[in-house]
Amino acid sequence: MITYEDGRLRALAEDGRWPELLAAYRQGRAAAVAEAGEEAAAALTAPLGHLIAYAAPPELAVRLFDRDGGAGTAAGVADHDAGPLWEVLATRHSWLRLAPLLGPAPVRRLVAHTRALLGEDLGYGAEPDPEGVPLRLEPWEAAGWDEAARVREYLPGGGARSALLTLPASREGLGEVELPPLAGQPGDRPDGPRVARALAGLGALAPWAQTVCVRGRAPAAAALLARDRRVVGGYLPFALAYPALVRAAAVGRAQGCAHGRLGLWRALAAMAGAAGSHGVDGRGAPGGQGEADAVDTADRGEVNALVARMRCFTWQEPSAGLHHLHVALEDPVGGVAWAVSGSQEL
Template sequence: MDEPHGPDERLDMLVHRGDLDGLVRMIDDRCSSRDWAGLLRLRDRARQAVDTGRQLWPAATLAEYRLALLATPEFVAEVLDEADGLSGRFTIGPLTEVAAQRHSWGDLGPLLERGPRAAFVAHERVIRGEPVDDLDLPDVLDIPLLLHSWEPTYELAVYGDNDAEFPMPELPDDWSDVEVTADAEVLDDDVELAVRQLLEPWTTSSNGRAEVVCVDGDAGAAIGALGVRRARMAELSAQEAIAWIAWAGASGGAHGRRRGAASGRFGAWWLLAAFGDLLDDWPPDPDELGELADDLRWYRWNAYEPDVGWTLQLAIEDPEEGVAWAITAQDTH
């Protein structure tokens, strides 16, 4: 097998011609033959072609995506190089998440520089159930490299050779009418900012919108404060609600950049801490956060409209404090 930066006349010819179709066929061939050195060489030369005015970024992006998904660990480490600020910029999901789908931390960890990308891979592997005990990783998220008993089974992306699926958690649909009121006192807190950070790709890089309100009252009062006059709710467990929040935080919505399951889990922890007014003590005590999640009452709601596109419509009650929140966020093609 040729070295990654050795001669490759056929590749050079396709790059010289700017032949994207030919390069895609070559990517497929090199994946089939497991020629990872040749695929890395294709990625590098397609990327370098921009210096001569050839726009071959789609080929470079596909090549590094396939390397992260399919290649042996040493080549996965090449595309996760901390010094390479370009890799993964245009892939359909973060390469740290793509790589974590099929590669264990035990295989990848020893090959990765102890930087942010390695830390994200570790968090992705933890979400997939692999124990990670590495004290040298930076605290990129400030949440434990350990799943706690109160956390859900997080929904994971499913990456294929040319596409990906980002399934939404299954949620109960035993709907009940809710009494909606419109005269509750609206309160200020940190939850609005936490929701906007959670859903930033939906609202800044796509067509989405998000609203959140906190009121002195119950879930019906919070929903009414959003301007809704008729609604229904279905009760959720804390784990179901957290899984839904994490799915939303991992997603890029219809057109935004996906952030990955690790970021979604962080977003769920951050929002949960905001409900409990625990952000000033970040990172929170996991046991305290779990107790808070169980003490809150969680509901999905809608105004009898069908769910389309990307949706997060939650109502949350804090019985001890007598306050409630309603969140509505939607993004469509």
């Protein structure tokens, strides 16, 4: 296994001999791919990849992802140690430094959105996002959390620090709430392609959680997932729920917070579309295109309008893992509410 603790590699790093370290990474990764397969190779070489992404000059660090070294030598978007190698790289250098150097489109996109999460405005000069997600944070995205806590803080020799995913984080501002009776009529569960895409987007954020959608208000959605009818809960601004929803996608080391931001915008675009498509069942797609085949491109104005009117309800569960998320998102215009609830131990 190639690790930073290898004396020879540590000496090369201390001497700044990055081309030799990159060559060692590529040689080791290709050999491991041939012997054990792509997934095993990514794990075996990730510690050295982390070191290069963290400490090497950007002109060399970006070459971790280039395929000019031959088959099996390049890191992909899933290569990770304490976190994805592309996220390590993105925390170390500005987009101005990285943009002329980064090649592979999937890595380039994730790095760009990581830089946006870190407060950089890429709205001018960067290629537009293929799904229309803005390359700078909207005010409601920036309002709920400190810049320093938006992405993992990576350490030079490996490892990272990150905030725990907890929503709600405490009982502060919450009170005893009686949830409504469980919805029992078939019409209480809206369907349609846009609703399905919104649920899929929320489910992708936290695959360890359950998701539901109902006609009605947020507590009705919460009632489908909460363990008890009487809970400690309450409403909070969407801006305060946003950080937990983004972090949910980055609970595992293979994904970064850029995955969470993109996934949440995808879900919000579907929610906004459901509200504006003459009913949440999604019938009547224009231009003869079936909505099952449509792709929700994020309309910034529609998403901002949805967030402005969104009502968010959160509640506590009697037993929750160190990562937990219990929130229902209500769109009063569309008359529907989505809920996400689950917990996970470290």
